[in-house]
Structures are given as C-alpha cells and as structure tokens.
Amino acid sequence: MSRDRHRPDDDEISAFRQALREAGVRPIRANRADPGRPRRDDPSAEARRAAAQAANEASGTGRTSDGRVEAVRPSEALEFALPDLPWRERSRLKRGDYAWEAGLDLHGYTLEEARTELEGFLREAAARRQRCVLVVHGKAWGTTSDYPVIKSHVNAWLREWPGVLAFCSATDGDGGTGAVYVLLRRRGEP
Secondary structure: OOOOOOOOOHHHHHHHHHHHHHOOOOOOOOOOOOOOOOOOOOHHHHHHHHHHHHHHHHOOOOOOOOOOOOOOOOOOOOEEEOOOOOHHHHHHHHHOOOOOOEEEEOOOOOHHHHHHHHHHHHHHHHHOOOOEEEEEOOOOOOOOOOOOHHHHHHHHHHHHOOOEEEEEEOOHHHOHHHEEEEEEOOOOOO
C-alpha cells in the first residue's frame, strides 16, 4: 500500500468547488461553537434566574460553594472524573465522542449570576435526562484578579455537583480550553 497521497491539481479543485456551489453548500459564517442556549438578552433567562433563586432560597443555599477557589491558567485544560468512572468513558469524553445535548454560555455574567445559571442549567439537564452538556466559561482574566475567575469557579463548582460524573476541556471545535464537556449521571444510575 502506498503512503503517497494524491495531490489534486487546480482543475480538480475548481471542479470540486463548482460542485459544492451547485449543491448549495455555503461557507460557515462564524467560527464559534453555538451552545444552543440563548444568552443574557433572552427574556426567558430572567424567569429561569428568578426560579433558580427561589429554589435556592427555599433550600437555604445552592449546592456549590461561593468561597475561594484554586486559580487555573487561561490555557490550562480542565479534567475531572469520579474514581469509579471507567477509563473508556473518560477517554470518549476527552475526544468529544459524546454528542452534547445542551449548552450554556457564561460570557458576560458576574460570578454570582454565573453560579446561579450553572446550577439551574445542571438541574434542567438532569430533569431532561441529558447525558452530556457543554459549558462555555471563557478564558478571560478577571478585572480585579490575575486569573480567569469564571473558569476557575466552574472548575470547582462542577467537582462539587452531585450529578457530575466527569468533565474535561472541550475540543478546539467546541471552544477548547474555554469550554468543558460535562458528563452527567442520569436518574437511577449509581
């Protein structure tokens, strides 16, 4: 078997591009992951936020801490898995083999808003029995800190959440080190 790859010439490339145009294929306009969930300007987000706050007040406090967390670097890959999670599941998550079913973009949120949104999002995902979700936390440095605040807190919060089996930084196509895939426990699973 030959290892030499066929290199297309200019005529082949032109014919291929022409075939794509005739088939109606258009270039992608944006090179960013679409988490499939509206951002802050959505009016229903306010209703969800109010419901999450009411649930927190009813149960005392949220499930995630609001204290100090270990700072992570913007380019640092995040990774966590429960000790009894099979290696195969971890590697599938790292490769991005799980199709994420819902996404949350935390860009533009304050720390407390991000915490509330994340908790509500995880509750909603559990209620819908979703297996894998995407959380876009970004890599921006805090205005008064020397580390990415939201990313560092998401790293801590997800480790504390009881329904999280594992999480890891996303592949480059889904946000790279600015996002994480989260593998969730479905109801009834050990």
